[in-house]
Every structure is written in structure tokens, then in C-alpha cells.
Amino acid sequence: MKKNIHTNIDQIRNDFPILKRKVNGQNLIYFDNAATSQTPQIVIDSIADYYSKYNSNIHRGVHFLSQEATDAYEKSRVKFQKHFNADNSYEIIFTSGTTHSINIVANGFKKILKKNDEIIISQLEHHSNIVPWQMLCEETGAKIKVIPIDNNGELIIDKFENLLNSKTKLVFVNHVSNALGIVNPIKHIIKKAHEFNAIVLVDGAQATPHMKIDVVDLDVDFYVTSTHKICGPTGVGILYGKEKWLNKIPPFLGGGEMIDQVTFEKSTYAGLPNKFEAGTPNISGVIASGIGIDYLNSIGLEEIYKYENELLEYATKKLLLIKDLKIYGFSTKKTSVISFNVGNIHPYDIGSILDKFGIATRTGQLCAQPIMDYFKIPGTIRVSFSFYNTKEEIDEFIKALHKAILMLS
Ligand SMILES: *Cc1c(COP(=O)(O)O)cnc(C)c1O
Helix, strand or coil: CCEEEEEEEEHHCCCCHHHHHHEECEEEEEEEECCCCCCCCCHHHHHHHEEEEEEECCCCCCCHHHHHHHHHHHHHHHHHHHHHCCCCHHHEEEEECCHHHHHHHHHHHHHHHCCHHHHHCCCCCCCHHCCCHHHHHHHHCCCCEEEECCCCEEHHHHHHHHHHCCEEEEEEEECCCCCCCCCCCHHHHHHHHHHCCCEEECCCCCCCCCCCCCCCCCCCCCEEEEEHHHHCCCCCCEEEEEHHHHHHHHCCCCCCEEEEEEECCCEEECCCCCHHHCCCCCHHHHHHHHHHHHHHHHHHHHHHHHHHHHHHHHHHEEEEHHEEEEEEEECEEECEEEEEEECCCCCHHHHHHHHHHHHHHHHHCCCCCHHHHHHCCCCEEEHHHHHHCCCCHHHHHHHHHHHHHHHHH
């Protein structure tokens, strides 16, 4: 049974103990969901449960606790397989986060890319999706080409299609921009890239909290996200990869659990997924992340998208009434993220005053300096809503913003 968020909002908010916190003597208003989402009690309980009842290393022991922990860990993998509609559970690799997942893929192409091969990335990328490719290019002599954006912050798809050619080996693009909240037409991008036999990795860190992802329908080669943005704990990421690509790229980390045979001359790698999960993983985190995705699905991502879109429209309308306020990023398809500035006031100053009112926002470059350079601004104030936020909180935020502007102008 899916929940209607409007009629269940009190109960939903009750599931998140942190929402009862006071910050600077005020009720916390948490509008920094794009940086990390809050954690429901059942996820917190699951971590405590693991350490109080079956803390044990996985895949190694014959003993009872180790088997229980292994079962729970592998059950979580199947949950994510189903959630993303992957063909096989071993195509889901647990990592420490989106950054780690991207680095596994980038590292994997060191031996595959050749000099003058081309990698296409977009101007909208998060820093974690730029630096690994630069490192890869330094080592291989491959070149980066950038898909530009227009004044609305949307990718210019014609320009992307012009960049594609027989030298294009990889295309890396985020599904949703963390700075602007714009949903990119990735299905089209993937289709076009495949016409040139290029491999596509999509950074889904900002998409997975808001929409259901079907990796088979998208025909995406690699898809990555972090579970701390989808009600899970920090320190767990997902790397989905098509079996054929995961088999093709070498492991990133060497160590225990990722090998089949070890001699001093040579080791052979274990099969999927263990090949990419060297060492003791974040066992409790992976199990709790599975509980987090169950929680999200108990409400339903369609319902979440609809509700958050109402919050987005409501806040956008109110913000645009403020004199000299400029919103960056316009598109008919956006997630509940708003980046803005007011006149020449530095975003940090507004963010600091909002914090005095208990309102958590993000200010600065948002790990996306190329976007800020494009708009010629030092940064923005970003508010990002989740399904546990309310219109009343937006009203409080608008009031506080008016006060901040008064104080600073
Ligand atoms: C948050 C985020 C990342 C980085 O995720 P980590 O969990 O810090 O590794 C990468 N890309 C996008 C689009 C993000 O929003």
C-alpha cells in the first residue's frame, strides 16, 4: 500500500527523529536534502540491531553470526537489483559512495583507452564526475569534450550530437544536476552514444531520491548513486554495471575477498560482485541501506515526485516575488532543487542568517564550479526539498529570507 504524503505527513515526519531537533533555538527546517537526506528511525534501528545481534564478518565464517550477516548483506543486494530492475544481483556492486563508484569505472578504463580517444562529459557535472576523468586522460592521453549548457542551464543536445564521432569511447553525464536540479534527457543521450559504440556512465546521485530508475529500460552501461541521499546511512554507494563491462574492467582495490587464487607470482580475480568489493565492506551500512530503500518504496517514488514537485512550484512562485532574486536553472523537468541569488548579496551571508533561524541550506559552488563560472557568479544558495518537508516550512523560510535581505542590504 502506497501512502498519500499529504494525509500522512505527520506520521512520515515522526519517522525522522532529527526533524524534532531545535537549531539555534528554532525548529530545524532541513532544506539541504540534495547534500544528504535524513534517516528514518527504522534505518537507525537496523544499524543498532546489527551491532547488538549479529555483528560478524561476511562471506568468510562458517559460524552462525557470519552466515546471518552474509544473508542480510546479500539480501540488500537483491533489494537494489529489484529496485533498479537489473538483470542480475551481481551487477550491483556495493561501494563507499558515488565518488568511489565513478573512480572504479574511470580506473577500469586506464588500460582500455588510447591516446586521442575522446570522453564526453557535461558542463553540469559534479566535481566528483570531472576529476577522475581528468586523471584518466592524463594517464592515457585521451581528451575530454564538454557538452555545453544554455542560459536556462539545460544541456544543448545538438552540440552533444555534434561531439559524437568514432573516437568517442565514453560518455559521462549526471541524470539530474545537483546544482540546478534539471533532469537531463539521458535516455536520448544513451541511445545516441550507443550509435557510436560509446559506453555511458550516468551519475544518478540526484535522481535516485526522486524517481524510479530502470537500468534495463535506459539501456545504461553504468549507473551510480550513494545511499545516504536515499534515506540510507553515509558510506555506502551503488555501482550498477552491465555484466559484460564489469567483466571487462579490472578491479580498483586489491585485497581480501576479491581474489580467487593467490600466489606470489600472480593472483586471479574472483567473479562478480566480489571482484570489486575488496576488504571488509560497510556491512551494517549496506544492510541499513536496504531498509532505507524499502522505506522509500513504502511511500512510492511516484508519490514522492508528485509531492516534491508541488513544493518546488510553491517555493519557486514565492521566491520569484522577491525583488532582485534570480533563480538559476529552468526546465520543464526539474527535481525539488532551487539555486538562487539575491542582488549582489553574497550567498554565504544569506545562508548564515538563515542558519540563525534554524534553516539548513547549502551555499557556495555546490561542487559544480564550471556551472558557476558559466553564470559568472561566486556561488548560489541552494534549497532542496524532500518528501518530509512541508509548505509551512517554505513559508517560514521565505519569512526568514526577507529578514536576511533586510539585514544585508
Ligand atoms: C552527492 C553527489 C555526488 C557525490 O556523492 P558522494 O556520496 O559524496 O560520493 C556525486 N554526484 C552528484 C550529482 C551528487 O549529487
